Amino acid sequence: MLQYIIRRILLMIPTLIGVSLLVTGLLRLLPADAVDILVSQGEVQGGLASFKEIVDERLTADGKDPATVSITDRTRAENAVINEQLQREGIDPASAAPSQKSQAQNTLALTRYKDNIRERVGLDKGFLEQWWDWTSGAVRGDLGTSLVGSREVNDELKRRIPVSIELGLLAMFVSIAIAVPLGVASAVMQDRWVDYGLRSFAIAMLAIPSFFLATIVIALASRWWNYSFPTHYADFWDDPQTNLEMVLVPAIILGIGLSGGLLRLTRAQVLEVMRQDYIRTARAKGLSGHLVVTRHAVRNALLPVVTVIGLQVPVLVGGSLVLEAIFGIPGVALYLFQSIGNRDFPAIIAVNMVVAVVIIVVNLAVDVTYAVLDPRIRLS
Amino acid sequence: MAAADTTSTLYGDFYLRRERPVLQRIVLGTADFARRKPLGAFGGLILLTVIFVGAFSPWLAGDPTRSDLSALLVGPGSDHLFGTDYNGRDIYARIVFGCQITALVGIGTVLLVTLLSLIVGVPSGYFAGRFDFFIQRLVDVWLSFPAIFLILTLVAVLQTSHGSGFMGLGRGPEFGPNPNDGEWFWYTFPRTTIVILALGLVLAGGASRVIRSAVFATRANPYVEAAEVLGASHTRIIMRHILPNIMPTVIVLATLQLGIAVLAEATISFLGVGITNFPTWGQMLSGRTRDLAENHLHLALFPGLAIFLAVFGFNMLGDALRDVLDPRLRGSR
Numbered sequence: 001m002l003q004y005i006i007r008r009i010l011l012m013i014p015t016l017i018g019v020s021l022l023v024t025g026l027l028r029l030l031p032a033d034a035v036d037i038l039v040s041q042g043e044v045q046g047g048l049a050s051f052k053e054i055v056d057e058r059l060t061a062d063g064k065d066p067a068t069v070s071i072t073d074r075t076r077a078e079n080a081v082i083n084e085q086l087q088r089e090g091i092d093p094a095s096a097a098p099s100q101k102s103q104a105q106n107t108l109a110l111t112r113y114k115d116n117i118r119e120r121v122g123l124d125k126g127f128l129e130q131w132w133d134w135t136s137g138a139v140r141g142d143l144g145t146s147l148v149g150s151r152e153v154n155d156e157l158k159r160r161i162p163v164s165i166e167l168g169l170l171a172m173f174v175s176i177a178i179a180v181p182l183g184v185a186s187a188v189m190q191d192r193w194v195d196y197g198l199r200s201f202a203i204a205m206l207a208i209p210s211f212f213l214a215t216i217v218i219a220l221a222s223r224w225w226n227y228s229f230p231t232h233y234a235d236f237w238d239d240p241q242t243n244l245e246m247v248l249v250p251a252i253i254l255g256i257g258l259s260g261g262l263l264r265l266t267r268a269q270v271l272e273v274m275r276q277d278y279i280r281t282a283r284a285k286g287l288s289g290h291l292v293v294t295r296h297a298v299r300n301a302l303l304p305v306v307t308v309i310g311l312q313v314p315v316l317v318g319g320s321l322v323l324e325a326i327f328g329i330p331g332v333a334l335y336l337f338q339s340i341g342n343r344d345f346p347a348i349i350a351v352n353m354v355v356a357v358v359i360i361v362v363n364l365a366v367d368v369t370y371a372v373l374d375p376r377i378r379l380s
Numbered sequence: 381m382a383a384a385d386t387t388s389t390l391y392g393d394f395y396l397r398r399e400r401p402v403l404q405r406i407v408l409g410t411a412d413f414a415r416r417k418p419l420g421a422f423g424g425l426i427l428l429t430v431i432f433v434g435a436f437s438p439w440l441a442g443d444p445t446r447s448d449l450s451a452l453l454v455g456p457g458s459d460h461l462f463g464t465d466y467n468g469r470d471i472y473a474r475i476v477f478g479c480q481i482t483a484l485v486g487i488g489t490v491l492l493v494t495l496l497s498l499i500v501g502v503p504s505g506y507f508a509g510r511f512d513f514f515i516q517r518l519v520d521v522w523l524s525f526p527a528i529f530l531i532l533t534l535v536a537v538l539q540t541s542h543g544s545g546f547m548g549l550g551r552g553p554e555f556g557p558n559p560n561d562g563e564w565f566w567y568t569f570p571r572t573t574i575v576i577l578a579l580g581l582v583l584a585g586g587a588s589r590v591i592r593s594a595v596f597a598t599r600a601n602p603y604v605e606a607a608e609v610l611g612a613s614h615t616r617i618i619m620r621h622i623l624p625n626i627m628p629t630v631i632v633l634a635t636l637q638l639g640i641a642v643l644a645e646a647t648i649s650f651l652g653v654g655i656t657n658f659p660t661w662g663q664m665l666s667g668r669t670r671d672l673a674e675n676h677l678h679l680a681l682f683p684g685l686a687i688f689l690a691v692f693g694f695n696m697l698g699d700a701l702r703d704v705l706d707p708r709l710r711g712s713r
Binding site for chain 2: 215216326337340
């Protein structure tokens with residue numbers, strides 16, 4: 001057992017390296033990089049500072065100290081820098097219009113500004129170097145700095161992960177509460193109308209888009225009870241009421257979506273177990289139908305169901321994106337969505353890696369739990 | 381279905397079995413399927429309807445992009461069957477034209493998923509051993525992402541806000557010409573292709589696992605061993621013995637992926653990422669619809685029901701096909 005766990009943990013390493021290479025590689029393919037997006041979003045206050053930086057360098061090259069230089073000297077240097085840029089663009093500095101001059105100044109400042117950002121973020125480096133920088137940082141627990149707002153990705157994740165976990169656990173609880181009893185009922189009443197009804201219900205649950213359900217719920221709540229959902233997220237420990245008002249409904253919607261698959265699985269597992277010999281033995285010794293189901297069938301059937309609940313983590317994370325976006329819950333999925341829109345490389349890589357680690361660890365935990373609970377399983 | 385494939389005489393099934401002509405077999409088989417699985421047949425009907433409406437939408441509805449500013453947010457009625465949206469566009473027409481995207485993305489994704497999962501799953505399951513181990517670790521990586529993240533990243537990678545984008549697949553113009561005049565396809569084509577590529581790449585990971593295990597199971601059959609003993613090449617064994625025998629699994633898997641693909645397309649359209657220059661069902665639920673739905677429920681109701689009905693039907697069809705063709709898959713999603 002221990003050997004198996006160690007082997008699995010060792011196998012995680014290549015998988016994680018693969019994931020990080022894939023994410024970094026995908027981001028290299030992104031056509032517009034973060035810098036273009038940042039600049040297009042109007043974050044150009046840095047532009048003037050960048051121009052000053054160029055002029056300062058020029059002054060230093062001329063042997064003057066930028067801190068103590070006179071205003072005339074500075075203006076002269078500024079003009080020289082702009083004229084050079086004009087010449088590079090093929091415009092005669094002597095006959096250049098003022099608008100052309102300010103244009104040249106902007107180009108200079110913007111190019112320098114973008115280069116500065118690229119250097120800070122490491123975009124000027126090669127693919128492997130960039131990947132190595134990130135990975136070595138991540139191993140030490142530093143996930144980098146977000147490009148937008150310059151916030152630490154660590155802090156951002158620390159704030160958002162509990163939110164996502166709360167939503168995910170509640171949704172899982174809802175889906176189990178719906179799926180397991182109904183799944184057992186469906187199996188026990190196999191091929192009767194209850195079964196047909198529940199099976200159709202399960203397929204219907206798989207087919208309802210969560211964003212449709214959420215839209216309808218919000219609209220009807222507002223129409224019938226004049227109720228509107230809170231717009232500002234509150235931490236559970238600070239303000240449990242607002243927090244639950246905000247998270248409960250999305251969790252139920254998410255849970256309903258998950259319950260379809262789980263119901264079908266529960267049904268299939270219970271049917272499988274009901275065919276086993278020990279069920280026949282239990283019946284033969286005169287146990288009532290009710291006791292056979294609760295004591296023998298359900299207990300044994302739920303084992304694989306528990307493991308599948310673990311396997312649903314990716315579905316859960318994916319599904320929570322839509323609900324986080326609609327209800328304005330500041331979770332991990334929403335963060336990734338916004339980061340992709342902003343081409344916020346460090347954030348995208350970090351979130352993908354964190355989620356991948358969670359998925360891989362949960363899978364491992366599920367396999368091990370399964371083996372511990374079911375002695376028939378031999379790990380190899 | 382076996383009973384419908386052949387006719388037997390009064391003397392029983394042992395001899396004088398005559399194969400019916402192909403067309404007759406298809407018709408009888410379908411009729412038999414419809415009798416045994418009415419809900420599955422209903423799903424098949426929905427699939428055919430979506431394809432038909434998509435193919436003939438210009439003849440079934442007016443212009444879905446025309447804004448009638450004198451009829452903003454009109455409820456369902458005789459002028460506009462499903463009402464109009466906040467730009468005065470006819471919701472019925474938009475749903476009818478949305479069928480084109482649903483059908484294209486659904487079928488395109490399913491074809492791509494099937495192809496990719498066969499390419500990955502068949503050799504992995506057939507050659508087994510170290511090769512399989514290596515391939516499966518790659519699939520592990522593939523599956524370690526939540527699908528929606530990978531889809532969104534891929535769509536972002538493949539599209540660009542300016543320039544021609546990856547492999548010449550630009551986003552296409554924001555506003556295409558009138559979809560009724562037949563030019564629409566080439567305006568939507570780049571973005572539709574991008575969405576199909578992203579969905580196909582993402583969904584193929586899980587599907588390849590199913591194919592792999594089906595190949596494993598088939599490979600263990602004595603007839604495969606017999607073919608090996610007779611000196612058949614790998615290609616021949618795969619083409620003649622493995623592929624035909626995993627066909628039921630492939631068909632069922634493809635049908636089940638159809639619903640997933642349509643739902644995923646609707647989701648990314650809802651998020652405002654996928655196809656934005658042509659009416660799609662998911663897109664109709666996004667943007668101002670959510671704020672306006674309180675007083676104008678029809679805005680959200682009809683496109684939502686369209687998605688629900690389509691996905692429900694596709695799932696029903698896949699489910700019924702699985703029961704008939706491949707009971708082994710029962711219980712998996």
